[in-house]
Amino acid sequence: MDILSNLAMGFSIALTPWTLMLAVIGAFVGTIIGALPGLGPSNGVALLIPISFSMGLDAISALVLLTSVYYGAMYGGRISSILLNIPGDEPAVMTTLDGYPMAKQGFASDALVISGVASFVGAFLATIALMLLAPLLVQVVYKFGPADYFALYALAFCTLGGIGSNNQAKSAMAVAIGLGTAMIGYDKTTGMPRFTFGNMHLNDGISFLVAIVGLFAVAEVFHFIESHGRDSAIGVKLGKITVDWAKLWSTRWTMLRGTVIGFAAGVLPGAGASIGSFLAYMGEKAIARDPESFGKGNPRGVAAPEAGNNAAAGGALVPMLTLGVPGSGTTAVLLALLLTLNITPGPLLFTDRPEVVWGLIAALLIANIVLLVMNVPMVKIFVHILSVPSAILLPGVTMIAFVGIYSLTGSSFDMLMMIGFGVMGYVFRKLDIPTVPVILGILLGNAMEDNLRRAMVLSDGDWTYLFSSPISVGLWLAAALGFVAPMFLRGVLKRPPVPATDSYDRD
Amino acid sequence: MKTTFKALALSAVAAFSAAGAASATECIAPANPGGGWDFTCRQIGRILQEIGVTPNLVQVTNMAGAGGGVAYSAVVADRNEDADLIVAASSATTTRLAQNAFAGATADQVRWVGAIAGDPGVIVVGKDSPYQSINDLIEAVKADPAAVSFAGGSAVGGFDHLKVLMLLNRAGFTDAKSVKYIGLDGGADAITQTVGGFTQAMTGDLSEVGGFLKSGDVRALAVLSDARVTGFDDIPTAKEQGVDLVAMNWRGLYVPKGISDDDYAKWVDALNKVAASDQWKQVMTENGLAPYTVTGADFETFVGENIAEITNISKEIGIIQ
Numbered sequence: 001m002d003i004l005s006n007l008a009m010g011f012s013i014a015l016t017p018w019t020l021m022l023a024v025i026g027a028f029v030g031t032i033i034g035a036l037p038g039l040g041p042s043n044g045v046a047l048l049i050p051i052s053f054s055m056g057l058d059a060i061s062a063l064v065l066l067t068s069v070y071y072g073a074m075y076g077g078r079i080s081s082i083l084l085n086i087p088g089d090e091p092a093v094m095t096t097l098d099g100y101p102m103a104k105q106g107f108a109s110d111a112l113v114i115s116g117v118a119s120f121v122g123a124f125l126a127t128i129a130l131m132l133l134a135p136l137l138v139q140v141v142y143k144f145g146p147a148d149y150f151a152l153y154a155l156a157f158c159t160l161g162g163i164g165s166n167n168q169a170k171s172a173m174a175v176a177i178g179l180g181t182a183m184i185g186y187d188k189t190t191g192m193p194r195f196t197f198g199n200m201h202l203n204d205g206i207s208f209l210v211a212i213v214g215l216f217a218v219a220e221v222f223h224f225i226e227s228h229g230r231d232s233a234i235g236v237k238l239g240k241i242t243v244d245w246a247k248l249w250s251t252r253w254t255m256l257r258g259t260v261i262g263f264a265a266g267v268l269p270g271a272g273a274s275i276g277s278f279l280a281y282m283g284e285k286a287i288a289r290d291p292e293s294f295g296k297g298n299p300r301g302v303a304a305p306e307a308g309n310n311a312a313a314g315g316a317l318v319p320m321l322t323l324g325v326p327g328s329g330t331t332a333v334l335l336a337l338l339l340t341l342n343i344t345p346g347p348l349l350f351t352d353r354p355e356v357v358w359g360l361i362a363a364l365l366i367a368n369i370v371l372l373v374m375n376v377p378m379v380k381i382f383v384h385i386l387s388v389p390s391a392i393l394l395p396g397v398t399m400i401a402f403v404g405i406y407s408l409t410g411s412s413f414d415m416l417m418m419i420g421f422g423v424m425g426y427v428f429r430k431l432d433i434p435t436v437p438v439i440l441g442i443l444l445g446n447a448m449e450d451n452l453r454r455a456m457v458l459s460d461g462d463w464t465y466l467f468s469s470p471i472s473v474g475l476w477l478a479a480a481l482g483f484v485a486p487m488f489l490r491g492v493l494k495r496p497p498v499p500a501t502d503s504y505d506r507d
Numbered sequence: 508m509k510t511t512f513k514a515l516a517l518s519a520v521a522a523f524s525a526a527g528a529a530s531a532t533e534c535i536a537p538a539n540p541g542g543g544w545d546f547t548c549r550q551i552g553r554i555l556q557e558i559g560v561t562p563n564l565v566q567v568t569n570m571a572g573a574g575g576g577v578a579y580s581a582v583v584a585d586r587n588e589d590a591d592l593i594v595a596a597s598s599a600t601t602t603r604l605a606q607n608a609f610a611g612a613t614a615d616q617v618r619w620v621g622a623i624a625g626d627p628g629v630i631v632v633g634k635d636s637p638y639q640s641i642n643d644l645i646e647a648v649k650a651d652p653a654a655v656s657f658a659g660g661s662a663v664g665g666f667d668h669l670k671v672l673m674l675l676n677r678a679g680f681t682d683a684k685s686v687k688y689i690g691l692d693g694g695a696d697a698i699t700q701t702v703g704g705f706t707q708a709m710t711g712d713l714s715e716v717g718g719f720l721k722s723g724d725v726r727a728l729a730v731l732s733d734a735r736v737t738g739f740d741d742i743p744t745a746k747e748q749g750v751d752l753v754a755m756n757w758r759g760l761y762v763p764k765g766i767s768d769d770d771y772a773k774w775v776d777a778l779n780k781v782a783a784s785d786q787w788k789q790v791m792t793e794n795g796l797a798p799y800t801v802t803g804a805d806f807e808t809f810v811g812e813n814i815a816e817i818t819n820i821s822k823e824i825g826i827i828q
Contacts, residue, residue, distance in 0.1 A: 145705035146689070186574075188662045188690045200580065200610035203573035324718065325695040335540075346695075346718025411577065454689040458656050458705060 003131060010358030013060050014366060022057075022065040023363070027370045030072020034088045035080050035382055036400050041073035041089055041313075045334065059341045060359045066337055067360065068367040071123055074273070074313045075375050078115040078306055079382050083108060086216040086397070090208060091273035091309035093439055094281045096216075098294060098301025105297050110244050112379050114251055114299050115306040120372040121255040122307035126263045126314025127364045135350060137267050138322040144268055146454035147466045151475035152268070153448035156275055156440070159282040159482035170433045178441015179448075181206055188450050201413040208442045210405055210414050214421025215428075215435040217401045222426040224394060243376075251303040254284055258307030265308070266315020273312040274443050280308025286482060314364070321345050321357060531563045535594045537578030539571045543626070543712075546794075547595035547758045551623075551778075554786045560777045565593075575600050576609040583616045587765035593620070593774065598756045601810055602666050605817035606827050617761045619810045620774045621802030623782040624791050625755030626712035628670045628731035629742070633701055634723055636708075641729040641748045644708060645678045648686065656687035658706040660694035660715065664826040667697075667710045670731060670754045673820060678750050684825065698725060712756045713739065714795035731755070736797050757799055759806070775803040 034041060045066050057065065077092030082099035095115060102111040144152075157175060184195045185205025196202035258280035265276035284304035285294045294301045320331040324345040338345055343356050350357050375382075405418050425435050452466075459465030467473055532555070534548035545567070552565030570578040578594060586592050596619075604614045630641060638644045648655045659667030668690065672683045689706065691697045694715025701709040702724050709716070709725070713736060719725045720739070729745040730736055731754040745752050762774050781787050782800045791798060801809050821827045 141699050142703040145700065145703055186662060198610070200573050200576050203576060203608075203610075204571070323695050323699060324715075325693065325699060337540075346722070349718075411572065454691075457687055457689050460653055 006354060006358045007131065007362065009355065010360075010362035013355055013359040014064055014362035019061055019064045019363070020366065020370075022061055023068045023366050023370050024374075026065040026068025027072040027075075027367055027374055030069035031076035031079070031371070031375065031382055033069065034073030034076025034078075034092075036076075036088060036404070041070050041077075045069055045073075045337070059343065059356065060363070062337065062341065063356075063360050064363040064366070066334065067363050068370065070334065071310070071313065071364065071367045072371055074123065074310050075116065075119045075371050076382065077309075078119065078302075079112065079379070082111045082115065082302070083383065084220070084397075086220055087212060090212055090439070090443065091277045091305075091312070093212070093274070093436055094277045094305035094309075095302060097281070097305075097436065098296070098298050101295070101297035102299065102302065107297065107299075110247055110299065111302050112383075113243050113376055114248055115302045116372065116375040116379065117248060118251065118255045118258065118303040118306040119310045119375070120368060122259045122262055122310035122312075123314055123368050123371075124365070125256075125259045126266070126311040127361060127368065129263055130314050130317055130364075131361050134318050134322055137318045140267060141319050141323060141325070143471060145469065146451040146458065148469055148471045148475065149268070149451040150448060150455055150466060151472040151479065152275075153444055153451070155475050155479040155482065156278060156282075156444060157448075158479040159279075159286065167432070170431075171437050174428070174433050174435065174437035175441045178438040178443075179445040180441075181211070181438070182442045182445025183449070185446075188453070199413075201411060205446065206417065206442065207414065208439060210418045211421050211442050212439055213401045213405055214418040215425035215438060217397055218418060218422025219425025219429060219435070221394060221398055221401075222422060223429060247299055251300050254300040254303045255307040257283060257287075258304040259311040262308030262311030263315040266312030267318045273309040273316065274440075276312025276315070277305035277309035278440060280311075281305040282482070317360075317364075321349055321360075532561045532565045532591050532593070533568055533589075534565050535568050535570050535578050535582070535592065537570055537572075537575035537594065537600075540569055543597055543599075543756070543758065544575070544595035545569060547597070547760070548593075550787075550790050551593075551595075551760070551781055554781050554784055554790075555777060557786055558780060558784050560780060573610075574603050574608060576603065576612070579609050579612055579617070582761075582763055583612060587763045589763055590766045590770040593760045593762055596759050596761050598666050598813070599661070600761075601813050602664075602669065602817050605814040606664060606821050614810055614814055615764075617764050618766070618771055619807050620760040620762055620771070621778045621782075621800070621806040622757035622759035622809075623778055623787065623800050623802070624796040625732070625757045625799030626714045626794075626796050627736055628667075628754035628756065629711060629713045629716055629727050630671075630674070630729050630731075630745075631698070631701065631709045631711070631716050631720070631725040631727045632707065633704060634726055636726065638708070638728060640743075641674075641745055641750060642678075644728055645675060645680065645750070647707075648675060649678075649680050652682065652685040653687065655708065656689065656706040657708050657710050658689050658691055658697035658700045659710040660691060660697050660712075662690040663688060664821065665690065666754075666756060667694075669817065669820060670752075671710050673754060674731070674745065674750060674752050676820070676823075677752050683823065695719075701725060712795075713797075717795040732797055736795070738792060739795065755797070755799055757801075758796065759801075772803075778802055 030041070073089060074091065077088035078095045078099065080086050080088040081092040081095040082103050085096050085100040087093045087096055099111045099115060102108065182205065184202055185193065186203055187194050193203050261280045261283050262273070262276035265279055266273060281301060281304050284300055285291050288294065288300065316331045319325040320335055322345070324335065335345060343349070343353055401418065402415055405414050406412070428435055455465055467476060534552050536545040536548040538544045548565070548567045552567055555561045555565055556563065570581060572578070579600070582592070582594055601614065603609055604612065630644065632638050632644070638647065644655065657671050659665070659671070661667040668688050671686060671688060675686060676683065689700070691700060694711035697709045697711060698716060698719050700706050702719070713730060716725060716727065717739075720727055727739070727742040729748060729750070730739065730742045731745050731752055733744070733746070733753050735742065735744060760774070760778060762771065779800070779802055782802070790796070818827070
């Protein structure tokens with residue numbers, strides 16, 4: 001009953017009209033930030049930290065405001081994924097795969113409602129899990145060494161085949177390009193710059209945000225210009241928001257599975273929301289009876305990654321609060337906020353500053369309920385923001401892409417790089433090469449390589465070290481299964497030799 | 508241009524753009540939020556306002572990239588005469604300058620205001636480790652370098668790595684290349700690897716390990732400061748165990764080169780005031796920082812010597828030619 005009395009204390013701190021108002025404002029602003037391509041949760045929270053201080057907010061109020069923005073951005077990311085085929089933030093990449101086809105087929109409102117509810121389920125359950133399990137889960141973090149992390153990433157890439165395209169070879173090539181791009185910059189193990197050509201801007205590698213905004217938003221703009229707006233992602237119209245209860249109910253187990261996978265991925269530092277939504281999607285596809293319908297507008301393909309990435313956002317708070325290890329970019333920003341408030345996360349935070357922890361947890365629960373209300377019945381408000389006439393939206397997307405990237409990195413070099421990625425995205429689209437695997441390669445490649453290199457340093461170059469712990473063996477078995485099972489199942493299911501293509505594959 | 512873009516971004520994002528006026532003092536943290544530079548900017552910025560040195564909130568800009576190199580060259584190239592600009596720096600800044608990691612930039616292209624705290628280096632081991640003193644650990648490395656691996660929060664050649672090498676060097680072990688070191692994303696991450704038993708020891712800053720020391724997950728073998736640190740009085744220094752090494756990760760500021768001597772003196776004065784404030788003392792206590800105030804001309808001399816020392820070590824271990 002400790003937990004209940006603690007939670008009651010948390011609510012007594014967090015549940016006042018003033019903080020509720022802050023939660024509403026934060027959730028609203030966060031949703032918009034998440035929905036705008038290029039402005040992800042981490043920039044959103046970072047931008048609002050100075051504002052919250054200039055408003056003179058106390059620690060709990062500031063936490064309520066900023067965690068509402070954080071969770072709001074996780075909700076908002078799906079809106080532009082579904083309506084524009086442009087992920088609003090990096091974890092929303094997977095939502096484009098089925099969300100946008102659904103919107104094209106006229107089910108935009110279903111996609112938005114299902115993903116909204118999935119976000120709520122994922123985030124809400126993750127917050128409860130955070131509350132119940134944080135002190136236990138911290139032990140899990142200690143169990144993961146470099147070899148285990150490497151196996152985890154290997155699992156992610158092994159299950160990747162055929163994502164976003166009907167051609168596995170093209171997916172593999174796209175991953176290779178992504179992984180290659182990730183190699184640019186300082187090598188952590190030797191401290192030497194690689195593939196930088198002496199250009200200091202490349203020392204830190206290529207930011208995946210630059211790649212995402214280029215490959216999705218800028219490429220979309222090029223495509224729009226070429227096609228004069230016909231058949232383009234920009235400007236999918238949305239009718240009345242109705243709730244298809246049967247469809248929603250049919251995704252209930254998907255949401256729960258996505259939540260579990262996402263939360264587990266979120267707890268591991270360095271994995272975070274992107275791999276959470278990715279593994280949730282892949283897991284769902286792997287166990288589905290109709291895997292070929294994924295990528296063509298399957299509602300479960302929307303529910304799984306959204307539950308996954310929101311659960312991961314909650315999971316990422318576990319190592320942040322208990323160890324001071326931020327599991328993602330956004331939790332790094334929240335960590336900065338706590339430090340500024342003179343709260344040092346670490347093993348003793350739960351016992352030393354219970355009012356902060358429980359106030360934060362109460363704030364998260366409040367933010368989630370506010371967001372569910374805001375994102376399901378009121379989603380039209382946000383859709384209106386995105387469904388302005390293309391004469392305004394097109395320059396708007398372009399401007400937001402440039403402003404977003406510039407405000408993030410402060411470097412004109414990155415803007416040029418973003419245009420380069422835009423051209424690449426446009427060409428890839430002509431060649432029917434999926435761009436999602438490129439992003440995943442850039443996003444996960446460095447962490448994967450770093451862990452491999454660390455494992456090799458620790459073992460003096462002995463490869464068997466990679467298979468030396470029970471966790472890594474389990475992950476390798478899952479990876480092998482994920483790689484082989486689709487080939488085997490394909491024979492069993494006797495798919496037609498020429499896969500059917502849908503209209504969205506050709507545009 | 509930058510302020511315009513910022514304002515645009517903010518108003519595009521939020522209806523209420525209440526960011527500071529254009530003339531407000533700006534502190535550049537040359538890294539993403541959450542790290543030491545960000546901490547320096549936010550704490551010094553807050554105290555500057557609280558003690559009335561700056562009328563408004565100091566605006567913190569995170570300019571990540573190239574381990575501080577992007578901010579460094581931006582200050583040198585674009586903001587050389589901006590008297591309202593301060594930039595967070597630490598021993599990582601001088602380490603990278605010494606290792607020529609800022610694309611040819613040198614330390615004399617900015618003015619060094621001062622350091623107002625030091626985060627003493629520390630070597631920790633898991634609670635069940637067989638090593639009881641720093642000498643146990645050093646002897647183990649001497650016996651078999653492959654049997655002892657270190658985790659740290661900086662890349663190879665970074666300050667955490669250099670601490671281990673300098674320590675071993677002073678203890679008479681010179682085969683620096685055989686020392687096993689893995690770089691992780693920050694000290695807390697390095698500790699989890701040590702607690703998990705994947706590495707035998709961890710090297711970092713005292714502020715990074717405080718919570719883990721109190722919770723009993725790790726034990727500190729030595730703190731690399733001149734004297735024992737208040738609040739951590741039971742940790743012996745390396746010096747008293749016979750290895751003469753002081754490695755402080757100082758926290759301080761630099762300003763653009765092109766500002767007037769008066770403006771420079773104004774910042775030195777402001778920083779001295781922060782150092783003397785009660786608020787700063789509290790910040791230091793809460794974060795495991797030791798007092799370490801070197802400002803003005805003394806600090807410029809210190810930076811010069813520090814860079815020369817690191818250049819030598821880095822050449823010894825082959826990180827630079």
